[in-house]
Amino acid sequence: MSLLTRMRDALPDLLSDIGELVRCESPSDDLAAVARSAEVVARVGGRRLGVAPERIVRDGRTHLRWRFGAGPARVLLLGHHDTVWPIGSLATHPFTVDGGVLRGPGCFDMKAGLAMIFHAVAALPDRDGVTILVTGDEELGSPSSRTLVEQEATGCAAALVLEASAPGGALKTERKGVSLYRVRATGRAAHAGLEPERGVNTTIALAEAVLAVAALADPSLGTTVTPTLLTSGTTTNTVPAAGEFAIDVRVRTRTEQSRIHLSLLGVERKGTFPSLSVAEGALPNHAAALELVGGPNRPPLDAASSAGLYARAEKLAAELGLPPLTCAAVGGASDGNFTAGVGTPTLDGLGAVGGGAHADDEHVLVAELPARTALLTALTTDLLTS
Structure with missing residues (x-):
């Protein structure tokens, strides 16, 4: 048989x-x-x-x-x-x-x-x-x-x-390799109506970071860098003092996995994102502090x-x-x-x-x-x- x-x-x-x-x-x-x-x-x-x-x-x-x-x-x-x-x-x-x-x-x-x-x-x-x-x-x-x-x-x-x-x-x-990250922002709360100028708004900082992160993708190489879940703030009338967003990275080569990782490490150093100048100039008092958590999860097959x-x-x-x-x-x-x-x-x-x-x-x-x-x-x- x-x-x-x-x-x-x-x-x-x-x-x-x-x-x-x-x-x-x-x-x-x-x-x-x-x-x-x-x-x-x-x-x-x-x-x-x-x-x-x-x-x-x-x-x-x-x-x-x-x-x-x-x-x-x-x-x-x-x-x-x-x-x-x-x-x-x-x-x-x-x-x-x-x-x-x-x-x-x-x-x-x-x-x-x-x-x-x-x-x-x-x-x-x-x-x-x-x-x-x-x-x-x-x-x-x-x-x-x-x-x-x-x-x-x-x-x-x-x-x-x-x-x-x-x-x-x-x-x-x-199979593409995978890297998983979170970008966390720490700012300062304030009343959104009475004195918003006293706050440091993490929603604005994260919005800038999201755009900069997404720009790291390279479709010609099959590299995707996708901001996913995002949270910021506590109530609708409070300048948000904390927030974070997740990043899903997919790459075909270890070289690309390393490139993305090294680029994202700059998230912890204020002003290193290409478009993060808003965090320096548009936010009152000081920029929100940004922290990168995570890294490569799986190498490419x-x-x-x-x-x-x-x-x-x-x-x-x-x-x-x-x-x-x-x-x-x-x-x-x-x-x-x-x-x-x-x-x-x-x-x-x-x-x-x-x-x-x-x-x-x-x-x-x-x-x-x-x-x-x-x-x-x-x-x-x-x-x-x-």
């Missing part, structure tokens, strides 16, 4: 496992929910693999690890069980399978991918050299699991990331990190009788950025085919699941035996 036929026969079990995972809500910022989800992931994985995982708790967040064989790890299969969906989402977005489409909070990003890992590894002729790592804080930027991901990836021949596919089922062969693995996957897909693979460069980041950052060849987007990640229409195409799982099994086997 061919590998693809075996995976098609196993589809009812795969769907059942995905449903079990999706029905346990796991928003990243709810430690108790993430802990409950970890137990469900451990149960589902243990049932398919015949062995329980290690539970690794860091900063209150539960991560799971399966290691097979006594020798060094060769292939890391990587995923996460936390989602962006708040508790109660199942009431409005229940798990369903209808008309060949699977739905439910976190099904596409990325609980279907977890079930695929377990079924793929269960089908391996020899698991020695495989490590499975399932983290619980990826949607937050992996604050507690980054070191763990990097440690497990270091020295491996490959990291295979079961994040959902790009549109049309494309594998993700490039560049095409060179995935080229060899993608070529292997193309060959194996053809041998399995699957349609030709496609690939995509995406702006979103994943833990695959970290594995590539430590020098481990990385192929991402090997998970479910569907769409709507983080959105009301999140869904998985059921018919694609057996082929994707078979490809993962074949690629892992190829890496272990080469």
Whole structure:
């Protein structure tokens, strides 16, 4: 019996496992929910693999690890069980399978991918050299699991990331690096009607800073610098004495990541933003004090990190009788950025085919699941035996 036929026969079990995972809500910022989800992931994985995982708790967040064989790890299969969906989402977005489409909070990003890992590894002729790592804080930027991901990836021949596919089922062969910042402003409060001249207005200072920050983007290089959430002040009749805004930076190269970081460091030195002269001249008494918090979060996953693995996957897909693979460069980041950052060849987007990640229409195409799982099994086997 061919590998693809075996995976098609196993589809009812795969769907059942995905449903079990999706029905346990796991928003990243709810430690108790993430802990409950970890137990469900451990149960589902243990049932398919015949062995329980290690539970690794860091900063209150539960991560799971399966290691097979006594020798060094060769292939890391990587995923996460936390989602962006708040508790109660199942009431409005229940798990369903209808008309060949699977739905439910976190099904596409990325609980279907977890079930695929377990079924793929269960089908391996020899698991020695495989490590499975399932983290619980990826949607937050992996604050507690980054070191763990990097440690497990270091020295491996490959990291295979079961994040959902790009549109049309494309594998993700490039991901932008991410930097996250906050610019905080401190001024002085005053009555907005009686004596506004006595205040130092952080809203004005932040408005100037927002424009200067946005100007650092370079569309020709794919560099985006996006001011996002902004807050300032306390009441409508008070000159705001404090405020801040967040910055989301996406880059294709480490050079650009460094350029943006060095440019933003000037935010703490009054007057270094190109258009911050208003903070010196237009504000009474003195300029609002500006402070930069944050920095690079994930390095880029560049095409060179995935080229060899993608070529292997193309060959194996053809041998399995699957349609030709496609690939995509995406702006979103994943833990695959970290594995590539430590020098481990990385192929991402090997998970479910569907769409709507983080959105009301999140869904998985059921018919694609057996082929994707078979490809993962074949690629892992190829890496272990080469």
